[in-house]
Amino acid sequence: MTAVHVENVTKVFNQGRSDEVTALSDVDLSIGQGEFVSLIGPSGCGKSTLLRLIADLIPPTTGTVTVAGKPAAAARKEQAYGIAFQQAGLFEWRTVRRNVELPLELRGVGRAERRAKAEEMLELVGLADFAAHYPGQLSGGMQQRVAIARALAVQPPLLLMDEPFGALDEMTRERLQSELLAICATTGTSTVFVTHSISEAVFLSDRVVVMSARPGRITAAIDVKLPSRDEAGRQAPAYFEKITEVRKALRS
Numbered sequence: 001m002t003a004v005h006v007e008n009v010t011k012v013f014n015q016g017r018s019d020e021v022t023a024l025s026d027v028d029l030s031i032g033q034g035e036f037v038s039l040i041g042p043s044g045c046g047k048s049t050l051l052r053l054i055a056d057l058i059p060p061t062t063g064t065v066t067v068a069g070k071p072a073a074a075a076r077k078e079q080a081y082g083i084a085f086q087q088a089g090l091f092e093w094r095t096v097r098r099n100v101e102l103p104l105e106l107r108g109v110g111r112a113e114r115r116a117k118a119e120e121m122l123e124l125v126g127l128a129d130f131a132a133h134y135p136g137q138l139s140g141g142m143q144q145r146v147a148i149a150r151a152l153a154v155q156p157p158l159l160l161m162d163e164p165f166g167a168l169d170e171m172t173r174e175r176l177q178s179e180l181l182a183i184c185a186t187t188g189t190s191t192v193f194v195t196h197s198i199s200e201a202v203f204l205s206d207r208v209v210v211m212s213a214r215p216g217r218i219t220a221a222i223d224v225k226l227p228s229r230d231e232a233g234r235q236a237p238a239y240f241e242k243i244t245e246v247r248k249a250l251r252s
């Protein structure tokens with residue numbers, strides 16, 4: 001089954017007004033179960049818009065979006081995906097642990113199980129010692145890691161991530177990249193990952209989808225088959241070849 005199917009989608013904001021913007025034009029995209037797909041393209045090309053359409057946070061102007069074979073709205077009601085945006089979006093009055101517990105609470109998971117899961121996720125992102133802190137007491141990068149832990153807490157079949165590592169230092173970023181891959185591999189999660197970084201897209205993805213400037217269109221889809229996604233993978237010739245290929249696709 002396809003995890004995400006976007007067919008013939010156009011998105012026009014403020015239609016019929018003087019500030020009308022065509023953010024996406026004729027977008028078709030199919031993402032397989034367990035596939036990791038990155039979206040890359042110049043600022044303003046509609047990457048976030050495409051992610052928000054898949055999440056059913058906004059409706060398409062024309063075309064259809066299905067998630068796991070269902071209309072995006074139905075998938076949203078069933079909480080078929082976890083989501084992590086560039087802005088952490090944490091609740092300031094909840095502790096770190098209770099922020100991570102929130103999606104589990106919404107699903108009616110019992111207290112003890114919730115707590116155990118939240119602690120496991122915080123361990124994973126290296127924040128076990130900060131469970132009782134409030135978001136305002138953490139750095140931006142730490143807040144972002146909490147948001148990632150929250151997105152992963154329900155082990156959703158689909159993860160939607162909008163530049164989630166953008167605010168992190170390089171070391172943390174590489175560690176979380178590896179952890180994300182490990183999680184996706186063990187849970188079979190499908191991922192749509194928006195990034196500005198060509199090397200990050202190549203390292204993480206099965207496929208890198210390249211978009212053009214406004215109106216956003218998909219101009220290339222590059223299959224990446226790295227021999228391994230570890231330290232050696234970051235030094236493999238195939239890695240650098242794919243980076244060059246994506247860079248060329250972005251330029252043309």
Ligand SMILES: Nc1ncnc2c1ncn2[C@@H]1O[C@H](COP(=O)(O)OP(=O)(O)O)[C@@H](O)[C@H]1O
Binds near residue numbers: 013022042046048049
């Ligand atoms: N809610 C909105 N109302 C009006 N225009 C919007 C809205 N959201 C995005 N846009 C416009 O749509 C285009 C694509 O935006 P966005 O998807 O955020 O790009 P990206 O994430 O690739 O940087 C931009 O021109 C942006 O100004």
Ligand SMILES: [Mg+2]
Binds near residue numbers: 047
């Ligand atoms: Mg964006």
